[in-house]
Amino acid sequence: MKDDQFIIGILVDNAAGVLTRVSSLFTRRGFNIDSLTVGTTEDPRYSRITISAHGDDAIRKQIIKQVRKLYNVKEVKILPVDNSVKRELALIKLRNKPQTRNDILSAVDIFRCKIVDFSPNTLCVEITGNSSKIDAFITVVKPLGILELCRTGVTALERGCIYLNSETKTFEEICEQEKGEE
């Protein structure tokens, strides 16, 4: 029973109040959310919520079963750690001083992120990657003077021909369909 972090993909009705229902379930049952992202999907009927949470095996199973009971939830799944693409984006505003500018630029280079705003006193970095990469970058630039910071939280997709939405056509089905159209 390890107290591991895990990522849950949830496909929900694209309707008002659904996010409240999902997040209030976590509060009510005492499950911890590390991050939560939500947005539209390829199918306008559904939104996709990605929740990063932690807890032992029993908690993980309970979360899935409780979330599945919500009327607006269509699909819910723990995304396998070793077979998923996980990304988070952060915007970090730093002090723009001649003494530290080179350190910042080399960190930006090493972490392969971008400078998206530059003003006489501040500059803003956009960094994308998994959460630990962003953590590492923040550690490096912290002494250089972080003025403001925001992170999106993790969003994730499973690799290969595996879809959260069970209605999504498989690769073979799409090929069949295209053949028919030709």
Added chain:
Amino acid sequence: MKLTGAQITVETLIEQGTEVVFGYPGGQVIDLYDALYQAGDRIHHVLTAHEQGASHAADGYARSSGKVGVVIATSGPGATNLVTGIATAHLDSTPMVAITGNVSNAMIGRDSFQEVDITGITIPITKHNFIVKHVEDLADTIRTAFQIAKSGRPGPVLIDIPKDVQTGICEFEAADVVEKEKQRLPKEFKIRLAANMIRESQRPYIYIGGGAITAKASQEIEELADCIDAPIGSTLMGLSAISHENPRFLGMEGMHGHYASSMAQNEADLILAVGARFSDRATGNVSKYAKKAKIIHIDIDRAEVDKNIASDLGIGGDLKIALQELLKIVEPKKNLEWDQRLDELRREEQEQFQKNCSDDLLEPYALIHEVQKHTDPDMPVVTDVGQHQMWVAQYYRFHKPRTFITSGGLGTMGFGLGAAIGSCLATGKKTVLFTGDGSFGMNLNELATVSKLNAPIVIFIMNNGVLGMVRQWQNLFYHKHYSQTTLDRKTDFVKLADAFGLKGYRISNREELSDVVAKAMNEDGPVLVDCLIDKDELVLPMLPPGGSFDDIITLKEDPS
């Protein structure tokens, strides 16, 4: 046919088989009440004294009939007054549809007069809820609400209907009664695993909960118990699923359960949980719960499996089907040593009972036995919450499912009188309500409803002048600091009955017991009986909080 939203609401309720609705009018449901007025010959509305009473009545109606209970309230305070009733239904998995009015869509969010976000408030205490924004969606929303309420593990659903949706007009076409959603079948290999575990056990124990009643699985449970030679114990919510006449039935287990039932559970090597959820009141300290037992947990709600207690085998699905499948393959067996041990436990329980009771005092069990003499097996018995509830659960002998109506999970004091109204209307039978002076005080305004309906409800108030259950805890675990539990009120319940237009009686001692109970039970209309019992009477056995079944308190303190 073009109808208003209010008319559509009423027509859809009727279409879905609703015969009775409970409720209370108000500003934002005037249109709905106008539609009810027009349809008065096809749907019966029961006006209660308070929305909370209406919500408990709809709950009691649903528990007694198995049908969806319907309650209507206005926006704002009307809606918030339903909250306790909805939460009560939610915790005990009762199918209910609550309809609230709200201010017009354009007025929402402006803190308008009597505006609350009732869907926001009731998210955690409903299976699902809706706010209807367009009259075109109304009929289907109500149908979906009925389907959600009665499918799978039943529960309450709330529909909030803004005023402009009630007045809006659209085409309406009646549809069929919605079917319950199909449930996935229990997995076959799991049924086989269960049969193997049963074969290997020597001390099996069948532990049933409210799900056994919902699933109508009484017969299957009894057959399985006979086949594998196992005793049956029940949670509070499971009572009435199995007749007390069944010699295998040990009664309620748990915090105030029967000694034999609790101890057998503690000593079992296999617990087969059927539609029960291992509530803390049923298990005591979970870390010490039934350590010798393997656990098979069958429940329609898969989230219950491994929620409170880690099971060795979880089977999701309909209980009745799971048990039928199990009965096809399970091997009949005998557990002779276990049977002997169970007899021993039953004897011990009987001895404790004899030591605890006396012949001359007006003891709760004596009252319950006396009342039972005048009841038939179909009569609903309703309770409030507290000591009297536990005594009824322990001593009343139930024979048929859905005859015991009580607030289990939420433990709602004030539930009883409203629920009794609902049960009485659902069954058309004389209904017995056991209550305490504390619980009764909470919603006694519903006497007005009982009296107006002239409903044959016989109310027995176990009046000890104290909040007995909390006092019992204070007595046993809080150094007899009776903080705010001595009511010491001047209420004369007999006069109160008279004021509300009911017959009132009082039983002050054991000698008066049989005559007065007989008189009360033979009245045609509603009756209230004020029964003066001793304030220091305890509910025993008792599992101390945080304790295990080894710590069970069984005997009254020796006064010397």
